[in-house]
Amino acid sequence: MTPTPDLFHELPAGVPSVRLTGRFIAPDGTPLTGKITFAPPMVVTMPDADTIANTVATVEITKEDAGRFEVNLIATDAPGMSPSGWTYLVTEKLAGAQMRQYHIMLPQRLGSDGVDLADLAPASPYSGRYLPVVGPTGATGAQGAPGEVSRAELAALEERVAPRAVTWSQGSASPLWTIPHDFPYLPAVRTYDTSGREIGGLVDNPDPTTVTVQFAFAETGSAILS
Missing domain, CATH: 2.60.40 (Immunoglobulin-like)
Structure with a gap:
């Protein structure tokens, strides 16, 4: 696993950080390999720590990592930073999986114990195939009386609804x-x-x-x- 050095090893004094961990596997338990990036806003300035953060943090997950990664990231609510209240854009690029992007916040209160990405990442809704079950056809009802609404009025109602x-x-x-x-x-x-x-x-x-x-x-x- 090869995290971006500037954001993993030693952050400058006065810059709070959060240790983020995670593990990616296939449904059969096979560890996945690939790259995870964590992108802050274009530039984050921290005047209190005389520090500017730029570019992205990148973690490479190799076969030797058994699907696991670990990275130390700047907390998203460090005192005096600009912008404030921002989020990381997480991009997952894993072998054999569709690329996924989402946002996470890393408040500094998580820094002491760290947090797992599985607790922050959104769950993808199921989008597979469905098998409709059709019941027996009912009896044909009597035709109703014609309405008094014109096609134009129906179209206008549909547009609003x-x-x-x-x-x-x-x-x-x-x-x-x-x-x-x-x-x-x-x-x-x-x-x-x-x-x-x-x-x-x-x-x-x-x-x-x-x-x-x-x-x-x-x-x-x-x-x-x-």
Whole structure:
């Protein structure tokens, strides 16, 4: 296992850290190999410790590691740091597995005992195939009386009840996308880079008609709101 030296061995005095551990295996117990990266915002400054953190922390998991890793990372709530209240963008690139991205926070209260990534990483929903079970067809009912609502009124009602998905484009690279919308609810958001690959970001709703997406790095691409 080969963590980034500057973030693993000795952090500067006055910089609180959290020891993060984890283990990746296949369903049959086979240890996985690959790379895990932990990306803070583009630049994190800690004036109290006269320190600036940049780039990403990287852990290489080899066959000899039996799927395990260990890394010492800067706490996300170190005193006086800027920005404050930020998250690490975790990117998992493991052999034979689909790449996964998500955000985690590492408050310094976890530093004394450390924390396992399995306690922080989100669980992926099941997306396999389902077998529908169809019951017997019931008797045909009597035809109802014609309604008094026109097709235009029905279309307008459907548009209000089930708004269509909207695609929004981010043409200039930015770590913060600000996306206006007119959905009558807080929409779900999926973001993609210019090659069409889905990318992870921290979604927030600062007001009822605006969505923001925060990335670790400046990104261009598109977002689909639904």
